[in-house]
Each structure stands twice: as structure tokens, then as C-alpha cells.
Amino acid sequence: MTDWIILFLMATGVLFILLAAVGIVRMPDLYLRISVTTKAATLGTGLVLMATAWHFQDTAVTARILAIILFIFLTAPVGAHLIGRASYFVGVPMWRRSVIDQLEGRYEKRTHKLSGGQDTQNVIPPEKDGDPDMESPAS
Amino acid sequence: MMKDDLLYYVFLPVLAVATLLIAWRFFKGPRLSDRVVALDLLITTGIGIIAVYSILADRPTFLDIAMILALIAFLTTVAFSYYLEKREGDD
Numbered sequence: 001m002t003d004w005i006i007l008f009l010m011a012t013g014v015l016f017i018l019l020a021a022v023g024i025v026r027m028p029d030l031y032l033r034i035s036v037t038t039k040a041a042t043l044g045t046g047l048v049l050m051a052t053a054w055h056f057q058d059t060a061v062t063a064r065i066l067a068i069i070l071f072i073f074l075t076a077p078v079g080a081h082l083i084g085r086a087s088y089f090v091g092v093p094m095w096r097r098s099v100i101d102q103l104e105g106r107y108e109k110r111t112h113k114l115s116g117g118q119d120t121q122n123v124i125p126p127e128k129d130g131d132p133d134m135e136s137p138a139s
Numbered sequence: 140m141m142k143d144d145l146l147y148y149v150f151l152p153v154l155a156v157a158t159l160l161i162a163w164r165f166f167k168g169p170r171l172s173d174r175v176v177a178l179d180l181l182i183t184t185g186i187g188i189i190a191v192y193s194i195l196a197d198r199p200t201f202l203d204i205a206m207i208l209a210l211i212a213f214l215t216t217v218a219f220s221y222y223l224e225k226r227e228g229d230d
Contacts, residue, residue, distance in 0.1 A: 003142045010191070014150045017187055021157035024164045024180055030172050033164075037176060041183045045190075052190040052202070061199040068186070068206050075209070079179060079216035086220035087172040 006051045013047030016040045029095035030087055038080040042072055146195055154188050175219045182212035 023036030046069050053065040089112075094101060106115050161184060165177035186205045193201040 006194075007142060007145060010146070010150055013187065014153050017184055018153055018157045020180060021160040021184070024177060025160050030170060030176070033173065034176055037180045041180055045183050045187050048187040048190045049205075052194055055194045056199050058199065061202065064199070064202055064206065068202065068209055071206070071209050071213075072183070072186070075213040076183075079213055079220075080176075082220040083172060083175055083179075083216055083223075086224040087170070089224055090172070092170055092172050 006054050009047050009051035013044045016044030030092050034080050034084050042076045179216050
């Protein structure tokens with residue numbers, strides 16, 4: 001019975017890690033890659049570590065594993081947000097079929113100043129740089 | 140024992156394939172940010188591999204290394220994003 005629980009948790013976790021790996025290869029865009037890998041890999045690693053805790057059946061090991069899981073769950077979203085934010089400011093292009101970029105034209109990337117939604121007078125024109133095939137076609 | 144066989148012949152190879160896929164993205168890029176994300180994911184997969192190996196070897200001591208790796212992954216992501224925003228241009 002214990003073996004079956006371990007195997008089930010381990011299989012699910014490994015499957016999610018594999019899905020994250022396929023996602024980082026197949027996704028067309030940095031932001032989509034961040035989105036896929038953060039969620040799937042966090043869940044997968046958490047499940048694998050849970051299986052390990054179930055195998056050892058020991059309080060000290062379980063506490064250590066819970067600390068690792070808690071740490072990963074806390075830091076993975078923060079790290080993903082940080083790298084996504086930095087990449088947006090640096091100017092990493094979005095996928096050309098991305099639906100919406102709500103900050104486009106409203107954010108001064110140098111001074112980090114945001115102009116509000118009603119404030120249509122001071123809209124900053126979008127910068128035209130980056131790869132030509134990654135440009136949004138209709139903007 | 141069936142569990143060890145499954146761990147050794149199924150789960151570890153699947154994790155190895157996942158590592159290879161992520162390493163392909165790590166070397167291909169195309170931007171520095173992609174490499175940073177791939178590095179983060181490589182370390183997370185490494186934690187999984189360490190967990191599976193600690194079951195196989197029956198040694199919970201290896202999990203300390205997993206904890207250190209989790210710390211280092213967060214540190215590298217924070218440092219890279221900090222300096223990425225500082226410097227001019229991106230490639």
C-alpha cells in the first residue's frame with residue numbers, strides 16, 4: 001500500500017516535470033515559458049518530494065522536506081515575477097499572436113512611471129524595436 | 140523489488156529526458172532571460188532527481204543538498220534579474 005502511494009505521487013510529479021520541460025521547449029515566448037515552467041515544475045517537484053517523505057516515514061526527514069516544499073512554493077512565484085518584470089523592461093518581445101499587452105504605451109520603461117488608464121493625453125507611443133518577426137502585427 | 144525497479148528504469152530516465160530538453164533550451168537561448176528561466180528549471184529538476192536518488196540509495200542526507208539547491212536557484216534568479224535590469228540592451 002505504501003509503495004503504491006509512493007509510486008502514484010512519484011509518477012504524477014515526474015509527469016508534471018516532464019510537461020514543464022516540454023513546455024519550455026515548445027512555447028513560443030519568454031513569458032509563456034515562465035508561466036508554464038513555474039507552475040508545472042513547482043507542483044511536480046512538490047509531489048516528488050512528498051513521495052520521498054512518504055518513503056522515509058521519519059519526522060526529521062519529513063520536516064526537512066516540508067521546509068524544502070515551503071521554500072520552493074514561496075520563492076518560485078517571486079523569482080518568476082522578478083525575471084518576467086526585468087525582461088519586460090529590457091524589451092524582450094512578446095509572441096506576435098499575444099492578445100493583449102495592457103502596459104503598452106502606458107509605461108515609461110526608464111523612469112518606471114505609469115500613466116493611468118483615463119489619461120489618454122499623455123500616452124507614450126510604443127517603441128518599435130526588437131525582432132521584426134516578433135512584432136505585434138495590428139498595433 | 141518492484142518499486143526500486145520502477146524508480147530506476149522509468150522515473151529517473153524520464154527525469155533525464157526532461158533535463159535534456161531543458162538543457163536544449165538553455166543552450167539555444169535565444170535571449171539571456173530564456174537561459175535564466177531554463178537554469179531555474181534545471182535546478183528544480185535537479186531537486187527532483189536528488190529526491191528520487193535518495194529513495195534509491197535510502198539515504199535522507201542527500202535532501203540537504205536539495206535544500207541548498209533550492210536556495211541557490213532563488214538567489215541566481217534574483218541576481219540575474221537585478222543585473223539584467225541594470226545593464227543596457229539584451230541579447
